[in-house]
Amino acid sequence: MTPVLRTDALTKSFGRKRALAECTLDVPAGRVVGLVGPNGAGKSTLLNLAVGMLTPTSGTIEVFGEAPASGMPKVGFVAQDTPTYANLSVDDHLRLGEHLNPGWDHALADARMERLGLDRAQKARKLSGGQRAQLALTLGLAKRPELLILDEPVASLDPLARREFLGDLMEAVAEHELSVILSSHLVSDLERACDHLIVLVDSRVQLAGDMDVLLATHHRLTGPRRDSLPEEFDVVAATHSDRQSSLVVRTDTPIYDPNWTVTQLSLEDIVLAYMGRRANAAQPRTLEAVR
Amino acid sequence: MIWLTWRQFRVQLAAVGGAITVMLLFLAYTAGGLPDFDDQFLAAFKSDALLGAVYTAGVAVVLCVPAIVGVFWGAPLVARELEAGTHRLVWTQTVTRTRWLATKLAVTGLAAMAATGLLSLILNWWSHSLDQAINAGQKQNGLFGVSRIAPPLFEARGITPIAYTAFALALGVAIGIVVRRVVPAMAITLALFVTVQIVMPVFVREHLGASSATTVITPRNMMGMMASINPNGEAAGEVHDLTVEFEKPGAWLIANQTIDRNGEAHRALPSWFARCVPAHAAAVGRAPFSPQEAAACFQRAKDEGYRQRIRFMPASRYWTLQAIESAIFLALAALLAGASFWWLRNRVT
Numbered sequence: 053m054t055p056v057l058r059t060d061a062l063t064k065s066f067g068r069k070r071a072l073a074e075c076t077l078d079v080p081a082g083r084v085v086g087l088v089g090p091n092g093a094g095k096s097t098l099l100n101l102a103v104g105m106l107t108p109t110s111g112t113i114e115v116f117g118e119a120p121a122s123g124m125p126k127v128g129f130v131a132q133d134t135p136t137y138a139n140l141s142v143d144d145h146l147r148l149g150e151h152l153n154p155g156w157d158h159a160l161a162d163a164r165m166e167r168l169g170l171d172r173a174q175k176a177r178k179l180s181g182g183q184r185a186q187l188a189l190t191l192g193l194a195k196r197p198e199l200l201i202l203d204e205p206v207a208s209l210d211p212l213a214r215r216e217f218l219g220d221l222m223e224a225v226a227e228h229e230l231s232v233i234l235s236s237h238l239v240s241d242l243e244r245a246c247d248h249l250i251v252l253v254d255s256r257v258q259l260a261g262d263m264d265v266l267l268a269t270h271h272r273l274t275g276p277r278r279d280s281l282p283e284e285f286d287v288v289a290a291t292h293s294d295r296q297s298s299l300v301v302r303t304d305t306p307i308y309d310p311n312w313t314v315t316q317l318s319l320e321d322i323v324l325a326y327m328g329r330r331a332n333a334a335q336p337r338t339l340e341a342v343r
Numbered sequence: 344m345i346w347l348t349w350r351q352f353r354v355q356l357a358a359v360g361g362a363i364t365v366m367l368l369f370l371a372y373t374a375g376g377l378p379d380f381d382d383q384f385l386a387a388f389k390s391d392a393l394l395g396a397v398y399t400a401g402v403a404v405v406l407c408v409p410a411i412v413g414v415f416w417g418a419p420l421v422a423r424e425l426e427a428g429t430h431r432l433v434w435t436q437t438v439t440r441t442r443w444l445a446t447k448l449a450v451t452g453l454a455a456m457a458a459t460g461l462l463s464l465i466l467n468w469w470s471h472s473l474d475q476a477i478n479a480g481q482k483q484n485g486l487f488g489v490s491r492i493a494p495p496l497f498e499a500r501g502i503t504p505i506a507y508t509a510f511a512l513a514l515g516v517a518i519g520i521v522v523r524r525v526v527p528a529m530a531i532t533l534a535l536f537v538t539v540q541i542v543m544p545v546f547v548r549e550h551l552g553a554s555s556a557t558t559v560i561t562p563r564n565m566m567g568m569m570a571s572i573n574p575n576g577e578a579a580g581e582v583h584d585l586t587v588e589f590e591k592p593g594a595w596l597i598a599n600q601t602i603d604r605n606g607e608a609h610r611a612l613p614s615w616f617a618r619c620v621p622a623h624a625a626a627v628g629r630a631p632f633s634p635q636e637a638a639a640c641f642q643r644a645k646d647e648g649y650r651q652r653i654r655f656m657p658a659s660r661y662w663t664l665q666a667i668e669s670a671i672f673l674a675l676a677a678l679l680a681g682a683s684f685w686w687l688r689n690r691v692t
Contacts, residue, residue: 103435106692122434123442129435135428137351144350151346152436188432195436 054117056081056199056231057102062111064097071097073255074111079233079248081198083262084225086242087235088323089252095235096132098252099203102233103129115199125155128197132204134188138177142170145187146194153195161194182213189217193224199231206241218245239320249319251326258326263319270322273299273312282309289325300325344438344446355416356454359408363462366404370469373397380472385481385488388473398473399486401466405499406540408462409511412455413536417515418528420447421683425523425691440687448680452512459508467500478593478658492661493595494544501665506672511536513679520686543668549597551667552660557652560601560644562637564588564651565621572617572631582616587651593658604648612649619644 057079064072072094079085087095100106101113104120113119116126136145146165150156165172168186176184185205192200202221206214222245225232236242242249249266251259259266270288277297281287285301292298300317301307307314317325373394378387388394421444424430434440470491477490491500498507514536519528558564568585586599600608618632618640625634632640656664 100431100692105431105434107689121439123437123439124435125437127435129431131428131431131435133428135432137429137432138427140350148347148350148433149436152344152433152438154437191432191436 054081055079055114056083057113057115057233058117059098059101059113060111062098062101062113063109064094064101064106065109070255072101075252075257077250077257077260079231079250081231082229083231083248084222084246085231085233085248085250086239086246086263087233087250087252088239088242089235089237090327091237093237093252094255095237095252096203097255099129099201099233099235103127103201105129105131125153125195126198128192128195128200130185130188130192130200130202130205133208134181134185134205136176136179136184136187139175141173141175142179142187143172145176145191146172149191149194155196157194157196160196161190164190164193180213181208182210182217185209185213185217186220189221189224193228196228197230199233200225202232202234204235204237206236214241221245239323243319249323251323253327253329258329259322266322267317267319269304270300270302270317270325271307272315272317272321273297273301273307274315275311275313288322289328344442345450347433348447348450352416352451352454359411359415360458362404363408363458366401366462367465369397370401370465374469377469377472380475382479382481384472384476385483388476389483389487395487398470401462401469402486402496402499405459405463405466405504406495408459409504409507410533410536410540412459412508413511413515413532414529416451416455417512418519418532419525420451420516420519421687422519422523422525422528425520426525430691440691441684444684444687448513448516448683452509455508455512456505460502460505463500463502463504470500474593480590480592490593490595490658492593492656492658492664494548497544497548497595497664497668498540501661502669503665503672506669506676507540509676510539510672510679513676513683517679517683517686520683520691523691548664548668549654549656551664553597553654553656554660555652555654557602557650558587560585560587560619560641560649560651562620562622562625562641565619567621567624568612568616568619570614570617579614581611582614583611585612585616585619585651587653589653589655591655591657595656596653597656598652598654600652602650602652606652608652615640615643 055078057077059075059077062072062075063070075098087098089095097106101108102115102120104122104124115124120127140148142165146161149161150158168183170183170187176187179187189205192202206217209217218241221232224230234242234246247263249259249261249263250257275297277292277295281290281299285303287299287301289300290297300321376391376394378384424433433443473487474491477488482488489496491497497503515528515532518532518535519525522528522531564587566586566588568582570582571580573579585601589596589599601612602608618636620632620637625637
């Protein structure tokens with residue numbers, strides 16, 4: 053099966069600033085992919101590259117095995133801040149979608165409008181942020197893409213609208229068997245919705261994998277203070293107090309060392325550990341405890 | 344895509360279309376009141392204030408339409424989408440950037456060219472007798488005496504307005520794509536287009552095949568000059584701007600200048616030229632020099648090889664010149680459109 057998204061050493065620079073560096077990814081089909089990272093990590097850059105809004109500086113990117121370009125019928129996109137035409141009504145947007153997409157799903161668009169209760173004659177400029185996001189999502193869904201890409205769709209929404217939007221998205225995904233790539237700077241947004249996670253920090257991919265695998269292979273180890281890190285696992289993060297060491301490790305093998313207490317990690321803990329790793333790497337790595 | 348273009352464009356189209364329709368109605372309304380053509384047509388035309396006002400307004404509207412199209416249709420066409428971010432919405436529908444721009448350009452461009460073309464055509468029909476009168480040698484001061492081949496009528500009549508409109512639109516679109524913001528793009532478009540509209544008649548058009556004629560300066564053909572005579576009747580200071588009669592009805596007079604034996608024109612002539620008094624001035628007795636002195640002066644000018652060179656665009660060259668200038672601006676428009684496509688595909692992110 054062709055991966056929906058595959059990148060190889062994908063790099064994008066704006067002038068001298070590198071927005072995305074050496075990104076290599078392989079996103080299998082049928083997943084709901086969460087792309088998480090702090091603001092400015094390169095999430096938007098990656099997604100805009102995937103829909104052909106940007107062209108790579110170096111490296112390659114393929115969507116359904118082809119270089120992305122504008123007007124791809126298989127890919128839907130809900131851009132950051134969910135842009136809509138301020139002077140066009142809700143109905144005009146649906147007609148726009150109908151005119152510009154051969155695969156336009158009338159019934160789907162109408163059903164969604166019905167359910168959302170949007171006034172079709174209303175100009176887009178008068179819609180609330182949540183309503184605008186729903187309109188943009190409707191356009192993306194009714195195109196009937198095989199891959200729907202959403203760039204921070206809930207960033208400007210209040211918690212309730214966030215929950216509604218994501219719930220709505222998941223319902224549509226289940227119904228139409230879409231692959232989805234969804235970015236956010238909040239893990240909590242993605243936790244319930246996604247089954248595959250990509251962590252992007254400082255323009256580099258720190259972690260990518262299926263959610264259940266990530267949860268199963270990452271552990272927190274706590275035990276008596278150790279000044280040397282154990283060799284047998286991949287240590288993602290380490291914190292030390294006077295007497296105790298606490299590690300976040302990644303390993304496929306069971307941990308037998310009785311000195312360690314092994315605890316489960318939440319997805320947020322894992323993501324934060326990877327985000328912290330990047331920040332720490334900039335400083336000389338020392339195990340000296342802060343007393 | 345045509346539907347979307349139309350949906351986004353209809354207000355602007357209605358605004359400009361409305362203004363043009365009003366102008367067309369004025370022309371249609373006054374057409375019946377135009378005097379019949381005879382050798383007094385121009386005088387009769389000028390004596391009717393309404394006709395004069397409508398003609399002036401018509402010329403002004405045709406001169407302004409390209410700039411308006413460039414600024415209000417061209418500059419925002421892409422810049423507004425880039426500014427609002429809606430290009431990210433529309434380019435990710437099943438439509439490529441190229442087709443998107445091509446449709447927008449085609450619809451807007453055809454509408455703009457049709458509107459200008461229609462107005463120019465009707466104005467041409469309306470002023471048919473006026474052109475005929477001027478080409479037949481009838482004279483009037485001001486706009487009503489200007490031949491359609493001379494600026495500023497040349498760019499307001501015939502087919503050049505269509506080419507100017509296409510050029511202005513393409514200029515606005517290209518600047519909008521590069522600048523990416525609506526208001527600066529509009530300002531730059533206006534500044535550049537007005538510059539082109541001035542540079543073309545002042546510096547360029549005369550090189551598109553003007554005719555040249557050289558004559559000896561005589562008391563009869565000389566019209567006048569600028570010269571200073573001091574109280575004791577001596578020529579003082581520079582003599583300049585000597586002109587001779589130019590009798591080519593309907594032509595655009597580009598230059599009427601005195602050249603020396605080497606064929607070079609100088610701003611100042613030798614001070615003895617002040618004695619060359621034309622016959623019409625001598626006849627009214629205002630000349631400070633005797634007819635003998637004047638005759639000697641004209642003879643000296645001839646002996647020393649001074650002649651008058653007239654550069655002009657004959658009335659017969661009107662449609663050729665229209666075609667050349669239209670071709671130039673259509674080519675520029677095509678070039679700008681090509682650059683817009685290239686920039687949109689390769690540089691807009």
